Amino acid sequence: MSSDIRSGRLSAESIRENYADLHAPLNPLQAKQESARCLFCHDAPCTEACPTGIDIPGFIRKISTGNSQGAAKTILAENIMGGTCANVCPVEELCEQVCVLNTAEDKPVIIGQLQRYATDHLFDSGAQPFIRAADSGKHIAVIGAGPAGLSCAHRLAMLGHQVTVFEAKDKPGGLNEYGLATYKMLDERAAKEVSFILEIGNITINTGISLGKDIELDALREVYDAVFIGLGHNAINQLWLDNANAEGVHNAVDFIQRIRQQDLTSLPVGRNVVVIGGGNTAIDIAVQIKKLGAETVTMVYRRGTDQMGATEYEREVAQTNGVLIRTHAQPVRINAVDGQLISVVFEYTRVDSDGRPVGTGETFTTPADQLFKAIGQSLHPGPLSKSQAPDIERKRIWVDQNQRTSLPDVWAGGDCTTGDDLTVVAVQDGKVAAHSIDEYLEHG
Amino acid sequence: MADLTCNIAGVTSPNPFWLASAPPTDKQFNVERAFEAGWGGVVWKTLGEAGPPIVNVSSRYGSIDYNGQRMIGLNNIELITDRPLEINLEEITAVKRDWPDRAVVVSLMVPCEEQAWREILEKVEQTGCDGVELNFGCPHGMSERGMGAAVGQVPEYIQEVTEWCKHYSDLPVFVKLTPNISDIRRPARAAHAGGADAVSLINTINSIVTIDLDLMAPTPTVDGKGVHGGYCGPAVRPIALSMVSEIARDPRTTNLPISGIGGIGNWRDAAEFIALGCGSVQVCTAAMCFGFRIIDDMVDGLNDWMDEKGYSNLEDFRGAAVPNVTDWQYLDLNYKSIATIDQDKCIECGLCHITCEDTSHQAIAANKDKDGKRTYTVIDEECVGCNLCHLVCPVPDCISMVEVENGLPYMNWGDHPNNPMRDK
Structure with missing residues (x-):
């Protein structure tokens, strides 16, 4: 059995079609009709469910009155990345899940798509609704130009502070630029959003600068009035199996980054592909590799669907795109010939009384030209090792409710701290930290 | 099966649903389509004097949308028919000949002179139509010429013109009332005193529906300018119901038949007007919003509701709500x-x-x-x-x-x- 990996399994045109927008944007009539469905609830459950606390009935009402610009301002005032979040938020588990129309009509207002309608409207207009407060004379360092860092930087700039952002990668945007499924973030959306954020001024981004290599936390703390850490995840969980480094075995996040940054027709795509993991990253790689022309894509998760990180909606997207989702199986052997992956052996699992999956001894083998590992990411504290480091708890930087770390002048947020690993949560962390920093700079 | 046959002021129709005098009843073509769809009757769009017809403008309608619903209120600045009198009379004759069971009432508006009314009535009588409706309601265009609402706002004129019509014609006379007045009972009493066989109400309400904020002019806008028009549609229905109830309750007009008009769009609306004493009901905006086939639900829905309530004909519940309309005190x-x-x-x-x-x-x-x-x-x-x-x-x-x-x-x-x- 030989492996079959090649680029250009599909024509450039087919790939372009496959990578088109997941949802067509709402047209003005759809937006008008859908916004009219919103009941304008008091103490709205949707707003409560939104990690950034957007006044959702407020912005939807503005759409319904033809005030889309105002709607966008309402959104962005709480969530500066409201444009991205409109496309990538798991709304089915946040705002839309608690919409009261689920009870009344078994169909929520499609809040995410209305949010996109409003924010697209504002971005297309080129308007800039935010202005800076008078210069405070304070200067804050932000580590990481992902959602948490940029959100923090923007709010700090609004409050009148000077911000310098250090980013290890070549482009700002973090996972918005490198990690989200392409069909959710078309047309350079991430880069445009970063430009919009930077328009406020007083934010400088230095790319290609890594913490622990080019800069150290101790030094930053000496130079700047405060520091915000938005490192995100910098390590990927590994499979401890032989042949885990065979040709054809990839980290899902690395490959997604290539999908986002490279010509899609140049990417290597296996005939038979296996994805290990049960989160949205697993879904994202499974769907995207299928859309590149893989013949079979099997996503394998060691527990049941109820325990999957991927939402029901995301699973549906995968299944309608032809991804086979298998549950209750864990990888036990990677078979390779001449260093090249050929198949993966899985053992069936059952969940024990503690809820942990345990092998049953029975196995099956799935032929695989490519294997994508999507079994989680984590924070590796290495970059903080040469400085006085903030406290780490359960492999994340410990923060209080104001996103302040154990160090008095250091705040942190996003995936490197506790909480759901969602763009919208990272944005909220950055915003909360900015206000806390502002308070600290003013009152100590 | 309830009997929906309608008899008002001697005019009968297979159901109480008539199309009001308006664009849908301007031509034989439209009226025949309406009758094919099942409408019980029409009030033919208002005829004027012989001679050069009036001229209409472009555009003619403005409307209010609310929360995704189109045309909850419609405004028009169209005048009476802009077609020659002879053509209208020929078409009315042909329609009545071909559709003898349907009610064909002809709306009229001529100057407030005895001779003018005498002449038009002589011509209209020859069409074989079932009755005439005196348009004393039109709030725009014609009122500036001393017709329409200009007559309808002066009870003495109403009585006088009604008397002329009863004198020169044997046809049942419906007097259509304008709501642009403070007490609707006064024109109704005047019509009654003049010998009217029925009143029809309400005509449209003076209105500016929207201001175009780019043109800075009312809509509909004619070359940058707009005027007040006549408002109708679901938004005016409560006003119409109130005015109908006033006339139905007035001891001086108690038995005066009423043809109800004002935002009627379905069987339930119609039942409400009938419950306040109306004999027939007239519809315009709903047909202009959806086309004539809404009649299907109107007939069907009214029939089913009457069956459910045990009403075998319209008289069984006509006016049933009138005793329960009282004064606040x-x-x-x-x-x-x-x-x-x-x-x-x-x-x-x-x-x-x-x-x-x-x-x-x-x-x-x-x-x-x-x-x-x-x-x-x-x-x-x-x-x-x-x-x-x-x-x-x-x-x-x-x-x-x-x-x-x-x-x-x-x-x-x-x-x-x-x-x-x-x-x-």
Whole structure:
């Protein structure tokens, strides 16, 4: 059995079609009709469910009155990345899940798509609704130009502070630029959003600068009035199996980054592909590799669907795109010939009384030209090792409710701290930290 | 099967649904399509004097949309028919000949001179039509020429013209009333005194529906300018119902037949007008919004509802609501009802609470438990039974108004101790 990996399994045109927008944007009539469905609830459950606390009935009402610009301002005032979040938020588990129309009509207002309608409207207009407060004379360092860092930087700039952002990668945007499924973030959306954020001024981004290599936390703390850490995840969980480094075995996040940054027709795509993991990253790689022309894509998760990180909606997207989702199986052997992956052996699992999956001894083998590992990411504290480091708890930087770390002048947020690993949560962390920093700079 | 046959002022039709005098009844082509669809009758779009017809403008309509619903209110600045009188008369003759069972009433508007009315009536009688309707209502264009609402606002003119018509013609005379007046009973009494066989109301209401904020002009806009027009459609229905009830209750016009007009779009609307005493009902906006086939639901729905209620013909319930329309001073001040919320149906939108809290009596408490479940509860002692929460609640039958038995006897304002004018 030989492996079959090649680029250009599909024509450039087919790939372009496959990578088109997941949802067509709402047209003005759809937006008008859908916004009219919103009941304008008091103490709205949707707003409560939104990690950034957007006044959702407020912005939807503005759409319904033809005030889309105002709607966008309402959104962005709480969530500066409201444009991205409109496309990538798991709304089915946040705002839309608690919409009261689920009870009344078994169909929520499609809040995410209305949010996109409003924010697209504002971005297309080129308007800039935010202005800076008078210069405070304070200067804050932000580590990481992902959602948490940029959100923090923007709010700090609004409050009148000077911000310098250090980013290890070549482009700002973090996972918005490198990690989200392409069909959710078309047309350079991430880069445009970063430009919009930077328009406020007083934010400088230095790319290609890594913490622990080019800069150290101790030094930053000496130079700047405060520091915000938005490192995100910098390590990927590994499979401890032989042949885990065979040709054809990839980290899902690395490959997604290539999908986002490279010509899609140049990417290597296996005939038979296996994805290990049960989160949205697993879904994202499974769907995207299928859309590149893989013949079979099997996503394998060691527990049941109820325990999957991927939402029901995301699973549906995968299944309608032809991804086979298998549950209750864990990888036990990677078979390779001449260093090249050929198949993966899985053992069936059952969940024990503690809820942990345990092998049953029975196995099956799935032929695989490519294997994508999507079994989680984590924070590796290495970059903080040469400085006085903030406290780490359960492999994340410990923060209080104001996103302040154990160090008095250091705040942190996003995936490197506790909480759901969602763009919208990272944005909220950055915003909360900015206000806390502002308070600290003013009152100590 | 209920009998929907309608008989008003000697004019019969297989059902009470007529198309009002308006663009849908301007031509043989339209009217035949309406009859094919099942409409019981038409009032032919208003004819004027012989001679050069009037000229209409472009555009002619403006409307109000609300929350995604089109044309809840329609405004027009079109005048009477702009086709030659002879053509209209020929077409009316042909239609009545081919559709003998349908009501064909002809709307008329000529200058307020005896001779003008005599001449037009002689011509119209020859068409074989079932009656005439005197257009004393049109609020724009014609009123500036001393016709339409200019006549309808002066009871003496109404009576005089009606008398002429009854004198020169044997046809049943319907007098169409304008609502642009403070007391609708006065023109109705004048029509009655003049010998009218029926009144039709309401005609359209003076209106500017929208201002185009780019053109800075009212809509519809004609070369940058706009004028007030005549407002109709669902938005005016409550005004029409009130005016119809005034005439139905007035002892001086008690038995005057009424053809109801004003935002009627379905069988239920029609039933409400009939319950207030109307013989036939006239429809325009709904047909202009959807086309003639809405008649299917109107006939079907009215029939089913009548069957369900055990009404075998229209007379069984015509006017049934009139005795229950009273004056405020006769309402029972000792009657008390309060809101109750069916918690099983509540979807937790909170609208009952916030509207009561902000704009009424602070009588609905809001609670949220640790799981985020919201509960809204009526504070009985604070509830005045105003009905606002019941109206804002989006869920049918979730909030209801329940009578509170307080054992107190009927007491109206006339007997109330707080009334300084009370009979001692």
